[in-house]
Amino acid sequence: MSNLQIGLAVLGGLVLAALVAHSTWTARKNAPRRAQPAPEQRDTAPEPQEPILDDTDLAAPDLPRPTTLRKTSLDPLIxxxxxxxxxxxxxxxxxxxxxxxxxxxxxxxxxxxxxxxxxxxxxxxxxxxxxxxxxxxxxxxxxxxxxxxxxxxxxxxxxxxxxxxxxxxxxxxxxxxxxxxxxxxxxxxxxxxAHDAQLGFTIRAKSASWSPGYVHQCAARLGFVPGAVPGRMVLPASVEGLAPVLVLAFDSQAALAEDPEQSAIRELGLHLDVAHVDRNEQPFVRMRDAAFALAREMDGVVTDDDGQALEARTMDLIGQELESLYNTMEQRDLAAGSVLARRLFS
Structure with missing residues (x-):
């Protein structure tokens, strides 16, 4: 074999190796992000990481309320x-x-x-x-x-x-x-x-998609727990038995797949049923903080239903409108989160 043939063979091998490496890199880049194993499951201890939020950012506020619900009673108001x-x-x-x-x-x-x-x-x-x-x-x-x-x-x-x-x-x-x-x-x-407000934000992936396990891991850091329905997580209220403060939802088919870690999720829905949550829970503040925290952690962007990116200034305007809504409902003796409000808006 001549030197030229040897050189061409070596060059061809290098090109083939480069193509294989590029294909492998592309596959890994486009694969859904997976949950990281718990520290005790890793070979080495993880590097310390800064928390996504302060401990109090999404924590349930202290409420001057009992820990159980009273029985629902008929009321001439509704x-x-x-x-x-x-x-x-x-x-x-x-x-x-x-x-x-x-x-x-x-x-x-x-x-x-x-x-x-x-x-x-x-x-x-x-x-x-x-x-x-x-x-x-x-x-x-x-x-x-x-x-x-x-x-x-x-x-x-x-x-x-x-x-x-x-x-x-x-x-x-x-x-x-x-x-x-x-x-x-x-x-x-x-x-x-006229006063039935149900808010929804969407967190969309910028590049790599997410696996259900990755979504659960990121949301759990903010206090979300698995809901009763596949593809749903909830942020519990501070009083046991009340409706959740927030609901985080994604494709249920991805959660039910034979191999969920191979499922590709590209968007999450974050929902707040205003009438069902006491304003003292600070639901909108926690919703806004959770949306931005998830987007930051998961390399996503917060949008409205039409796909338009939501900025902090827009969030502030929504918050102001909600405060006015809360006041109106309280004046009607239908305060958000009350038994009567939950019955009426059901």
């Missing part, structure tokens, strides 16, 4: 309420009998329906419970929710259900005027529709 008076000859009804006489469903059309009893021991209205003694009842149907205002057909179903319950107990119901209640429902629905 419910039609009918009284059910017992026969004087039988002034007491057991909880077991009342439960047996109750309708099989707890809805009238698309509106929640409920019956409460006046507990003779505690002297308060409460949801029916076995083993209790009741001296009277009240039935209610919600005036409005996100399905719309209570209409005449739903009101009629409410009357039928309540009358059947009363007949079973030999009691007498008294209903408010349907026309007045339907008009009240429409007014409440108009208010709710």
């Amino acid at each position: 419910d039609v309420i009918a009284t059910v008076a017992l026969d004087p000859a039988s002034p007491v009804v057991s909880g077991d009998a009342a439960i047996a006489a109750s309708p099989a469903t707890r809805r009238a059309g698309t509106k929640p329906y409920a019956i409460e009893g006046y507990n003779l021991s505690s002297q308060v209205w409460e949801p029916l419970a076995a083993g209790q003694r009741y001296g009277g009842f009240q039935a209610g149907v919600q005036l409005a929710n996100r399905s719309g205002a209570l209409n005449e057909i739903e009101y009629s179903e409410f009357v039928v259900k309540t009358q059947s319950f009363a007949d079973a107990l030999n009691a007498t119901p008294e209903f408010p005027e349907m026309r007045d209640e339907v008009a009240r429902a429409r007014e409440l629905d108009q208010f709710a529709s």
